[in-house]
Amino acid sequence: MATINDIAKYAGISIATVSRALNKPELVNADTRERVMQAAKKLNYFTNDKARQFNLKTKKLSLGVIIPYITSFYFGELYSGISRVAHENNIDLLLYELKSDNMAREGLTEAFSFAQRHLVDGVILASSHMPSEYDDLIEQLQMPVVLLLDAHESAKLPAFKVDDIRASFDAVAYLVSRGHRRIGMISALQTQRQERGEQLRLRGYKQAVDFYKLPYSHSFVVYGDMRFDDGYSAMKQLLAERDETGLTAVFAASDEMAIGAMRCIHDAGLRVPDDISVIGYDNLSVSNITTPKLTTIEQPFGQIGAEGARHIVKLLTEGEQLPEKGNFYMPYKIIERESVAENSASDK
């Protein structure tokens, strides 16, 4: 292991100054501190913990925020939550937008290299299912990582999110409580990675179908890629099979699909909620200005961002023994608006 001597030599600074910089950093000027720090890092003088404590005394902390698709509807709210906590703690945020949603290894490698190039102290990784095969990248990063909105496959990292299965179960339970039994679902497309939040929603629906012993056949579920148009065409399919299924309500895995479904119902000459009730998932700001206004599941994106940020700040500043892994489930709620009605059909 490197000694203070090595650092002094490497940095071209006297041993006494290096010692002072390491032990009483507040007594030496910022440039010297920085040079000592860089040398110490370079020579692996520090353990990570020591380096972090040194950082805390001498410089402003930074967090990297890595997120795919900042154009997604939840980005603003999620980032605002993170930002609020960062601001309270006098921490800089450096945002990095992942170029792909599928979390290719290359994209993640570039993102981590950005984080290292800009000397961040920890990383918040949002909305990216993290398969175990990337665990080596996380390890090489050598700094705390927190996940938001999605879980870590091997559950080695703390993840802040809503329990999609339970929330979806409750969406169906809500429809049941309003007298509906013939309930369709517009689900996310199912891919190999069945653990992604969107895909878990189908599992919640099916659990509720079992639990309440609701009528069910394959015609009750159609699939779409989460957007307005997908919801529209999915609903068309559901309407085409309605003679058989007798649907009175639909649960859509996203608000966009729910709004597309409502438009499809409208275009077919039927009314929401009088003929068919619709419940969505997301509580987009849009869902409050559609006609009728959409009843939906709200995920607390701001809170998810804030709690995730608070967790990593604690890891960095207090060195607390926090649980470093597992899912932290945040509270969701059902926002009741105008798109679900009491079912008065005969077979309820």
Next chain:
Amino acid sequence: MATINDIAKYAGISIATVSRALNKPELVNADTRERVMQAAKKLNYFTNDKARQFNLKTKKLSLGVIIPYITSFYFGELYSGISRVAHENNIDLLLYELKSDNMAREGLTEAFSFAQRHLVDGVILASSHMPSEYDDLIEQLQMPVVLLLDAHESAKLPAFKVDDIRASFDAVAYLVSRGHRRIGMISALQTQRQERGEQLRLRGYKQAVDFYKLPYSHSFVVYGDMRFDDGYSAMKQLLAERDETGLTAVFAASDEMAIGAMRCIHDAGLRVPDDISVIGYDNLSVSNITTPKLTTIEQPFGQIGAEGARHIVKLLTEGEQLPEKGNFYMPYKIIERESVAENSASDK
């Protein structure tokens, strides 16, 4: 002025190495280069231009992107435009969210300090009217600055935006072309800073009223704070005065207000566009999923971001003699959907 000797001494590196690092930076390792560079900066060895050229050879460029309210609807598209150009040019982006929209001096000072702390090479400042009294801050920053979506009061900085007056004139002209003459406006609140984009829209409306000699009284214009609810209550006022004004169409200064107005018309038992036509401004993604779908003015946010970024990249990398000030107007267009109908009223 500092000499190579001073740098060698300061950085604790031999004169020969310093000389090599400055003249053939590609021949020395990254750490040495960085140390030489920091020392040279510290000792004011570089003029800004020299430093920039040195930077170009040795490190990845970074741009600061300063923006108020990343929750605003246009942020994602604007940032994606900037991001695309940054990616093409292998440049890092560092985002900073201004905490206030009113561009208090303090907020801007903090943002610039973030930019300097993270060693960015240029700054893109979005959606922030820049009054002349902040010119000293811009000067102290000592790096290229480009404005997006808003103009510089003293017109000393390049600004990329839509010509709000012309676009609003054209929105009204479009209604006139569909046979409307009794046209109301839901305008942004007018404050002291009359040059802000939102407020210029009222000027475009008034120019069109004059140009086409449309009926007009104070009852034709109501004001709101740009959101859904504001549009709703503004429309209520317009409907209350409709006996007098005989409105057949409304131009709203934002899509949110337009959508609020449509809901108000719906709740009053009238139909859009059969009874009253509505045109918005923004082309929110929402406006394509309302019932009816909203006809509106589209600002090319992605293109505005991309052109602004391209401009600053040129300033940084090619040292081109670009015009460093003035407004660059980007093309807008009218998106025709379902909320405007041909007017068949008698007095057209």
